[in-house]
Amino acid sequence: MSADTSKPLAPGVRPAVGWSLLGSELSVLFRRLRTWAMLLALAAVPILIAVAVKLSSRPVAPGRGPLFLDRITQNGLFVAVTALVVCVPLFLPLTIGVVAGDTIAGEANMGTLRYLLLAPAGRVRLLLVKYAGAVAFCFAATVTVAASGALVGVVLFPVGPVTLLSGDTIGVGESMLRSLVIAGYITVSLLGLSAIGLLISTFTDVPVGAMAATIVLSVVSQVLDNLPQLDWLHPWLFSHHWLGFADLLRQPIDWTSFGANALLQAGYIAVCGTLAYAKFSNKDILS
Amino acid sequence: MKEPSPTQRGAAAEELAVETHGLVKRFGQRAAVDGIDLAVPRGAVFGFLGPNGSGKTTTIRVLLGLASATSGDVRVLDQSMPAALASVLPDVGALVEGPGFYPFLTGPGNLMRLDSADRHALPATRRQRVADALDRVGLTHAAGKKVRAYSLGMKQRLGLANALLRPRELLVLDEPTNGLDPQGTREVRSLVRSLAAGGTTVFVSSHLLAEVEQMCTHVGVMSAGRLVAQGPLAELRSAGQRQVVVETPDAERANGVLARLGLVPAATPDGERPIEARAVMNGGLAGPAPEVIVAALVADGVRVRGFAVEDASLEDRFVSLTGEGFDVVG
Amino acid sequence: MTRAKRRWLPALLIPLALVLAVLTGSVQAGATVSLPPKTADEVLAMIARTQVRAFSGTLQQTAELGLPDIPSSTPGVTPGAGTALEFLAGSHTARVFVGDPTKARLQIMDAMAERDLIVNGKDAWFYNSADNSATHLQAPKPGAPTETLPSKPAMPTPEALANRFLAAVDAGTEVTVGEASSVAGRSAYRLSLAPKDPGTLVASVSIDVDSETGFPLGVHVQAKNQADPAYSLAFTDLSLTAPDPGLFQFTPPAGSTVTTKVLPARLTPVPDADSSPKAPSPHGTRVSGEGWGSIVMLPAAAVPAGLTSNPQISQVLQSVSGGRALTSSLVSVLILDDGRVLAGLVPLERLQSAAAAQ
Structure with missing residues (x-):
């Protein structure tokens, strides 16, 4: 054999945890053109909102349109919050659905799944790494919207102290901090959907199917959440607390919905995660 | 019509790299692999021959733990599968049912990705090992290209390079010359010979008789999910x-x-x-x-x-x- | 194959564990608390003696009066009759902060919006985030130093509501102490007020009283023909420490529309429609009957103009002989064609016969 620079570890020697697979997953995810296209599309949402408000000759009437739309002209920092409100119901779930639905099914479709397993990545480890990648994307997507909103707001509109829902006013620094907490809240909100996408992804070799199913579920969940006849079901829907980040804009911050949301998402992660584990570890990789 | 020759029974005593007993894999009612007893001696170049659809690839998937056996025992490199998957697979290089790569990554990018999935592979030597593997299959010139732009033959070579990322005790190559031109086929043949000379057991599946005749020391013949014959090539030939x-x-x-x-x-x-x-x-x-x-x-x-x-x-x-x-x- | 089955095991066990956790959680929440037994008089005395003056907490208000669905407050609706009506259906969450007797803040937490009432000495502000409007409410006589806005009674706390019911306790009410319960994480005595009058719609009113401080933690009104409480107001979270005084300082945010109003005698509309039957009658209001079954009658002149033309109100009214009526599991209101209004915690028939008796 040609110059071999490594020897296999002696049997019995515990191998490294192998963070490099996670690193590789992240680099593959964020080097993909598709990922960048989605992030750019998300970044465009606040820009569109801000430009539309800037160009519109008519001032926005208070209480019309999404949260804080009327206040953007007075304070650019509101662009980020308004954009997040706009993105949470559809655009963010759409992109998360693509990434989470692609996790396993995408690898199976490209034929790389069998080679990852032969490496051997280990099925549980691969599942965890793929989920971690989806979670990283959730955070990146949310932060992209918030950061793009903050930037375009600063460029197009005056910046000053921010009015909370309670009518109190906080400084620019604290408003940045709260934006970050909101980004965290939305990331947590999307964890359940990511776990659902991962689960669906283990059932198919057709990534588009898994993506579509995940996105459809996110819409269905939101529709059910709006049917008053099903109010017994509402607290169990993964989208139930999606817009609850408004509680972070009150004075003082109300952490109740943050906690309830985190608990709910953790439940979805536990259930979908174990189902995905059971399905994936028993799956015959025939792709 | 199985013909166990006296020497085959003797082979059971020698060390086996791959061994199955009564291996069955069913998909629903259909048995893709119907009770086969493989015995691949260490150091052999084992030609796994059979027409398309005879169950070769399914057998390989079960051997490598990609699919679970419906019944039967599998031992690879003296360890029971799939229980010992994690400790066996690092010593096994494989090319299963054609190459599978990320089209948006370069050839080396793909190999780095797959190598990083192996917890036993040292990250420090990754770059060097990838370069060496590409060199062995003659792909160094295409290192900068995205796999999307690779021809089928280049992808096949890249798949071989992936199997050679680390020194292996066993190489499982499923139809390794698919999509290769005659020159490429010759190169694969000589690559397999040189690997075998280095002590690696090579398990090559093929539906091409000539290919097997030219590089293998041992042959197993699959037909409709059954192993109808196996043994040293010379023995089979003389049995004719x-x-x-x-x-x-x-x-x-x-x-x-x-x-x-x-x-x-x-x-x-x-x-x-x-x-x-x-x-x-x-x-x-x-x-x-x-x-x-x-x-x-x-x-x-x-x-x-x-x-x-x-x-x-x-x-x-x-x-x-x-x-x-x-x-x-x- | 057994290996495969084993892998499905966690997928069964973890949801099972979660269901169990949820079930035990809800069982624990409803678990009875053991407290030293107390008589009704002792609990009443506890309420009277309560020393809780400063606190902050979250209130959950639920009304299931059997009214037709009222559209939730649309943005831009100014506080008024329509908004008050909103509290007669569905559930609302509010945070309440009470500092010293002159400082209080109420936050009604709507989806993506909030309405705030801040009382600080002589100043009071109402802020609505939905339309970014602030209303400065001033006491009727701004110059008088003794005149401060009422703070604690103005806050619709269980304590305020309990006191209203307790003021109405008379010989026609049976007061008992029920099983102890847990409210907002605190153990509480449950005081039950049951009207003996068969004519009223009220089955009972129960008041959860904090076993430690005597502070009322919740009030639940049970209607006769309904299993679920018709109306309940209770803390889901309560802290008995003084809130940050900064919460009571309110400056209208930049860009908000500010209006100033000199307050009439009464403050904000109180969520409960039940006004004390023995209240003085300023506009010629007459009260007939006694106790729980009493009927309030307003002459046409005392009824605010345009009451029936309010779209939100007219939505819940139904035509009956002689006028239009609002019937619910707890309250009935009869608006006669001649403009008089009758209301009471009684069935509609009693209002009609009372109207006929005039």
Whole structure:
């Protein structure tokens, strides 16, 4: 054999945890053109909102349109919050659905799944790494919207102290901090959907199917959440607390919905995660 | 029609790299693999031969833990599968059912990605090992290109490079010459030989007889989910029968003479050549010498225009084993 | 195959564990608390003696009066009759902060919006985030130093509501102590007020009283023909420490529309429609009957103009002989064609016969 620079570890020697697979997953995810296209599309949402408000000759009437739309002209920092409100119901779930639905099914479709397993990545480890990648994307997507909103707001509109829902006013620094907490809240909100996408992804070799199913579920969940006849079901829907980040804009911050949301998402992660584990570890990789 | 030869039973005593007992894999009611007992000796180049759809790839998937066996035992490198997957697979390089790569990454990018999935692989040497593997399969020139732009042959080479990322004890190559031009095929052949010379056991599946004949020391033949024969190539070949072929317009008379000499008349392969008579020599060893046969034919007035004693080709052997023809094109 | 089955095991066990956790959680929440037994008089005395003056907490208000669905407050609706009506259906969450007796803040937490009432000495502000409007409410006589806005009674706390019911306790009410319960994480005595009058719609009113401080933690009104409480107001979270005084400082945010209003005698509309039957009658209001079954009658002149033309109100009214009526599991209101209004915690028939008796 040609110059071999490594020897296999002696049997019995515990191998490294192998963070490099996670690193590789992240680099593959964020080097993909598709990922960048989605992030750019998300970044465009606040820009569109801000430009539309800037160009519109008519001032926005208070209480019309999404949260804080009327206040953007007075304070650019509101662009980020308004954009997040706009993105949470559809655009963010759409992109998360693509990434989470692609996790396993995408690898199976490209034929790389069998080679990852032969490496051997280990099925549980691969599942965890793929989920971690989806979670990283959730955070990146949310932060992209918030950061793009903050930037375009600063460029197009005056910046000053921010009015909370309670009518109190906080400084620019604290408003940045709260934006970050909101980004965290939305990331947590999307964890359940990511776990659902991962689960669906283990059932198919057709990534588009898994993506579509995940996105459809996110819409269905939101529709059910709006049917008053099903109010017994509402607290169990993964989208139930999606817009609850408004509680972070009150004075003082109300952490109740943050906690309830985190608990709910953790439940979805536990259930979908174990189902995905059971399905994936028993799956015959025939792709 | 299995023919366990005495030497095969002896092979069980020697160290086996791959071993299965009563391996069955069903998809619903259909048994893709129907109770096979593989025995691949260490250091062998084992040709896993069979027509498309005979269960070769499914067997390989089960061996490598990609699919679970419905029943039966599998041992790879002396460890029970799939229990020992994590400790066995790092020593196994594989190319299963064609290459699978991220089209948006470069060739080296893909190899780095797959290598990082292996917890046993040292990250420090990753770059060097990837470069070495690419060099071995002759892909260094395409290192900067995205795999999207690779031809099928280049992808196949990249798949081989992936199997060679680390020193392996066992290489499992499923149809390694698919999509390669004759030059590439030759290169793969010599690569396999050099690996085998280094002590690596190579398990090559193919539906191409010529390919197997040219690089393998051992052969297993699959047909419709069953392993119909396995053993050293030479043994299988010698187990075949020698044939006497007489070119003559008096085919019937010639057959009579041959039968009288104790040879069993055989059908001519394509029936279009009535000027030919064929007969099988019993056991392939004993029997009258060729000159005796020719003398007897001539003495009987058979107009002998050509005469040959043919060793049974592996092809004939496999046709008789599987009842199917093979693509002989290399 | 057994290996495969084993892998499905966690997928069964974890959801099972979660269901169990949820079930035990809800069982624990409803678990009875053991407290030293107390008589009704002792609990009443506890309420009277309560020393809780400063606190912050979250209130959950639920009304299931059997009214037709009222559209939730649309943005831009100014506080008024329509908004008050909103509290007669569905559930609302509010946070309440009470500092010293002159400082209080109420936050009604709507989806993506909030309405705030801040009382600080002589100043009071109402802020609505939906339309970014702030209303400065001033006491009727701004100059008078003794005149401060009422703070604690103005906050619709269980305590305020309990006191209203307790003021109405008379011989016609049976007061008992029920099983102890847990409210907002605190153990509480449950005081039950049951009207003996068969004519009223009220089955009972129960008041959860904090076992430690005597502070009312929740009030639940049970209607006769309904299993679920018709109305309940209770803390889901309560802290008995003084809130940050900064919460009571309110400056209208930049860009908000500010209006100033001099307050009439009454403050904000109180969520409960039940006004004390023995209240003085300023506009010629007459009260007939006694206790729980009493009926309030307003002459046409005392009824605010345009009451029935309010679209939100007219939506819940139904036509009956002689006028239009609002019937619910707890309250009935009859608006006669001649403009008079009758209301009471009684069935509609009693209002009609009372109207006929005039």
